[in-house]
Amino acid sequence: MFKELTLKEVSEGIRSKRFKPSEVAAEAIGRTRELNPGLNAYITETGELAEKAAKEADERQAAGKLKSVLDGVPGALKDIVNTKGIRSTSASKILGNFIPPYNATVAQKLFDAGLVLTGKTNTDEFACGGSTEFSAFGVTRNPWDRQRVAGGSSGGSAAALAAQTCYYAIGTDTGGSIRLPASFCGITGLKVSYGRVSRSGVTAMASSLDTIGPFAKTVEDLAMVLQVIAGNDPKDATTPKKEVPDYAANLKKDIKGLKIGVPKEYFVEGLSPEVEKLVRQAMKEYEKAGAVLKEISLPYTRYAVAIYYIIMPAELSANLARYDGIRYGLKPEGEITDIIDQYYKTRDQGFGPEVKRRILTGTYVLSAGYFDAYYRKALQVRTLIKQDFEKAFSEVDVIMTPVSPGPAFKIGEKSSNPLSMYLEDAFTIPASMAGIPALSLPCGLTAESLPAGLQIIAPQFAEQQLLQIGHAYQQMTDWHKKFPEI
Amino acid sequence: MASPKKTVNPQQNKKVDAEKIKHIAHLARIGIDDREAEEYAGQMNSVLDYMKILEEVETKGVEMTLQVNGLRNVTREDRPLMEVPADELLAVSTLPKIANQIAVRAVIKEE
Numbered sequence: 001m002f003k004e005l006t007l008k009e010v011s012e013g014i015r016s017k018r019f020k021p022s023e024v025a026a027e028a029i030g031r032t033r034e035l036n037p038g039l040n041a042y043i044t045e046t047g048e049l050a051e052k053a054a055k056e057a058d059e060r061q062a063a064g065k066l067k068s069v070l071d072g073v074p075g076a077l078k079d080i081v082n083t084k085g086i087r088s089t090s091a092s093k094i095l096g097n098f099i100p101p102y103n104a105t106v107a108q109k110l111f112d113a114g115l116v117l118t119g120k121t122n123t124d125e126f127a128c129g130g131s132t133e134f135s136a137f138g139v140t141r142n143p144w145d146r147q148r149v150a151g152g153s154s155g156g157s158a159a160a161l162a163a164q165t166c167y168y169a170i171g172t173d174t175g176g177s178i179r180l181p182a183s184f185c186g187i188t189g190l191k192v193s194y195g196r197v198s199r200s201g202v203t204a205m206a207s208s209l210d211t212i213g214p215f216a217k218t219v220e221d222l223a224m225v226l227q228v229i230a231g232n233d234p235k236d237a238t239t240p241k242k243e244v245p246d247y248a249a250n251l252k253k254d255i256k257g258l259k260i261g262v263p264k265e266y267f268v269e270g271l272s273p274e275v276e277k278l279v280r281q282a283m284k285e286y287e288k289a290g291a292v293l294k295e296i297s298l299p300y301t302r303y304a305v306a307i308y309y310i311i312m313p314a315e316l317s318a319n320l321a322r323y324d325g326i327r328y329g330l331k332p333e334g335e336i337t338d339i340i341d342q343y344y345k346t347r348d349q350g351f352g353p354e355v356k357r358r359i360l361t362g363t364y365v366l367s368a369g370y371f372d373a374y375y376r377k378a379l380q381v382r383t384l385i386k387q388d389f390e391k392a393f394s395e396v397d398v399i400m401t402p403v404s405p406g407p408a409f410k411i412g413e414k415s416s417n418p419l420s421m422y423l424e425d426a427f428t429i430p431a432s433m434a435g436i437p438a439l440s441l442p443c444g445l446t447a448e449s450l451p452a453g454l455q456i457i458a459p460q461f462a463e464q465q466l467l468q469i470g471h472a473y474q475q476m477t478d479w480h481k482k483f484p485e486i
Numbered sequence: 487m488a489s490p491k492k493t494v495n496p497q498q499n500k501k502v503d504a505e506k507i508k509h510i511a512h513l514a515r516i517g518i519d520d521r522e523a524e525e526y527a528g529q530m531n532s533v534l535d536y537m538k539i540l541e542e543v544e545t546k547g548v549e550m551t552l553q554v555n556g557l558r559n560v561t562r563e564d565r566p567l568m569e570v571p572a573d574e575l576l577a578v579s580t581l582p583k584i585a586n587q588i589a590v591r592a593v594i595k596e597e
Contacts, residue, residue: 101574195555208553235567237560238553306537317514324515326590331580339591344517356516360507360526361533363514377540379550384543386551418529419536435554460555 002027007167007221011069014061021061021072025054025116028074032118032165035486038146041159042119043079043137044087050074053116060114069224069248071114076160076169079120080127080203081212083107086117090203091135092125094323094330094350104201105233106170106212113228118166122156125352126320127177127205129153130424133415134354141411142184143484144450148408151181154215158185161215163486168225169215174205175308176403176428178213179440183403183453186442188470188480189215190222191428193461194435195240197226198233206315209432218480219439219470223247226463245464253468256290261396265301266427272406278444278452279402285476286400294396298388303381304429305422310365310378311433316355317362323350357418386434393459398469401427403440403453431457439470442479451482502530 002010002024013019029047036042057072066072082088082100084107089095103111111117124134132140132155140155142148143163150159154171158181161169171178173191182189190213197212204210214225227248232241260283267276287293323329325346332345351359365374392399404424414421431438436459443454454473458466474480504523507530511518518526572586582589 097580098578101570101578102568193555195557234562237562238555238557240555240557300543303540303543306540309533310537321514326579326581326588327575328578329580336591338595339593340515342591343515347515348517351516356511356518356522357526357529359514359516360510361530363510364502364530367510367513374537376550377543377545379552380545380548381540381543382551383548384545386554419532422533433551 003031003164005167006217007073007224008218010073010167011224014072015066017061021057021116022051022054024072025050025074028116028118028166031163032160035163035165039141039143039159039163040138041121041140041150041156041163041165042076043089043091043122043156045119046086046117049086050116050118057114057116066114068113068228070110070228072116073114073168074116074118074166075110076118076121076157076166077107078123078154078157078169078171080123080172081107081170082201082203083120086120088120089137090126091123091137092350092352092355093136094346095328096136096330098328102201105198105235106202106229109229110170118160121154121160121169124153124155125355126203126316127153127172127174128316128354128358130176130180130421131409131415132156132181133411134352136352139411142408143486144186145408145448148410148450149184151184151408153177155181157215158182158187158189161185161187161217162484164483167216168221171213171215172202172205173211173213173432174209175312175432176425178215179403179428179438179453179455180424182215182440183442183451184408186451186482186484187215187217188219188222188442189213189440190226190463191431191438192226192230192463193437195238196437196461196463197229198236198239200233200235204319206312207319208315209312219441219467219474220248220251223251223467242461247464247467250464251468251471253472254290255286255469255472258286258291258398258469259396260286260291260293261296261392261399262293263296263298263301263392263399263401265298266401270405271402274446275402275404275406275452278446279400279454282441282443282454282473283400285473289472289476296392296396296399298392298430300381300384300388301430304385304433305426307378307381307385307433308425308429309361309422310374311382313358313362314366314375315362317359317366320355320359323347325350354418382433385430389430389434389436389457398466399457401455401457403427403455407446407448407450407452427455436460437463437466439466441470441473442482444479445482502527502534
């Protein structure tokens with residue numbers, strides 16, 4: 001049985017020839033086939049391709065020519081990451097049959113490193129949601145409790161990993177879409193600084209906020225994946241030419257004297273007392289190891305959700321204007337009278353309700369007469385939120401908060417009330433607005449055996465420091481070793 | 487969690503009604519029916535009501551943040567970075583192709 005192993009352990013086993021990539025892959029593919037019907041973590045399983053890729057990795061192993069530390073290790077990609085020759089739906093009916101003729105940069109880098117792809121994972125349509133309930137391919141169920149959501153939008157990636165069908169998974173995070181599902185599924189997830197990982201070939205949602213990052217079982221594993229996917233890409237002009245440090249080799253660091261900011265705005269009414277207790281316990285662990293906790297204030301936190309639901313739909317409505325049914329997309333049903341009618345029908349039949357809601361909101365806030373009241377105002381408040389963090393980081397090294405106000409909620413509980421769903425992201429959106437990195441670490445289980453998550457936020461491009469601090473926690477505790485029994 | 491404690495000038499934002507939703511939907515080229523227009527109007531109003539908390543914030547003289555990593559005028563050589571054969575690109579479209587082009591409905595109609 002390999003499923004209990006971490007990515008690092010599998011990688012070491014392959015490199016030392018203790019086992020073959022095809023042996024690891026056979027188990028991962030088998031588990032995917034067995035568990036996916038109940039969980040719906042994957043939109044498309046790619047078992048046959050994985051078998052082939054694993055056999056090729058076997059040959060490289062035998063010849064002593066492994067391509068990277070990830071070579072031969074099974075992993076999954078969120079279905080908004082476009083993959084050449086493999087259907088990439090963005091969980092939308094409008095792209096239901098879309099087979100891209102190219103790879104996203106992140107996919108290309110991972111294939112070049114030897115990815116054995118278990119499949120393309122479920123998400124809210126165009127990553128629009130916090131629960132994976134808004135997928136055109138059905139809801140993803142949480143492996144800890146199948147009556148509950150896995151979080152979103154990268155819920156499929158999180159559930160696939162928590163169900164131990166793969167050893168790492170790629171997700172995207174625009175307002176919390178990696179951190180929230182990582183927290184709900186009890187695994188480790190990283191939202192990188194904006195620009196750290198190329199967005200080229202990943203379906204755009206909100207272009208000034210979108211980031212791509214890994215889920216894994218441990219911080220060490222995250223570091224190994226980040227190493228491969230980070231860096232400048234000429235195809236994405238927002239990726240700076242910043243050196244990619246050897247994240248995995250520099251994880252050990254004494255946290256004595258580390259200054260941790262605890263923002264009072266994140267410990268307020270609405271936060272589940274159980275989650276608060278677990279998060280505070282985690283911070284105590286750091287204190288015991290010599291870190292210093294300091295209460296801080298991020299006064300503009302309470303406006304983050306409001307500006308997110310202006311800025312994101314504005315950018316989304318512009319990005320989704322390209323789905324006109326001409327170069328790609330759905331062939332609409334019914335008689336088409338003219339080109340405008342073709343747009344109407346394609347987009348009406350192709351988009352689901354949450355995406356339509358957001359396109360309408362975005363079109364509204366950008367329209368003449370409302371631009372100043374909403375869009376300009378939101379971008380100004382975004383500056384104030386960014387400055388909140390800059391001030392805080394002049395006093396403390398990192399900031400610790402809960403990832404979400406509560407553990408995974410029941411399927412259907414929030415899907416008919418957009419605002420209550422939007423508030424699930426209240427603790428993850430501020431870091432997205434500032435473009436800074438944040439880690440989601442499992443930090444305990446509630447009385448109902450549901451995972452809770454600790455969020456650690458660091459300054460822009462301080463991924464190395466963030467990973468060191470997260471790694472220190474996983475050396476002191478075992479929460480990251482808990483998996484649902486399935 | 488950010489929940490509105492007070493609302494300022496509750497009358498300032500005109501309510502969005504089904505007619506307005508239909509107009510926006512037309513601008514966004516989404517065909518919607520009356521039932522959907524009513525539903526979206528209600529939901530959009532509750533979201534726009536929530537956004538009124540922004541009226542509490544004084545933003546006079548505050549710059550807008552449109553991007554966060556400070557890169558400016560990123561340029562590169564003007565050549566394609568991805569070579570995708572034309573037939574593979576065309577194959578993605580569901581519409582008929584004529585002479586290596588996608589055939590679409592007439593845009594300009596004769597009256």
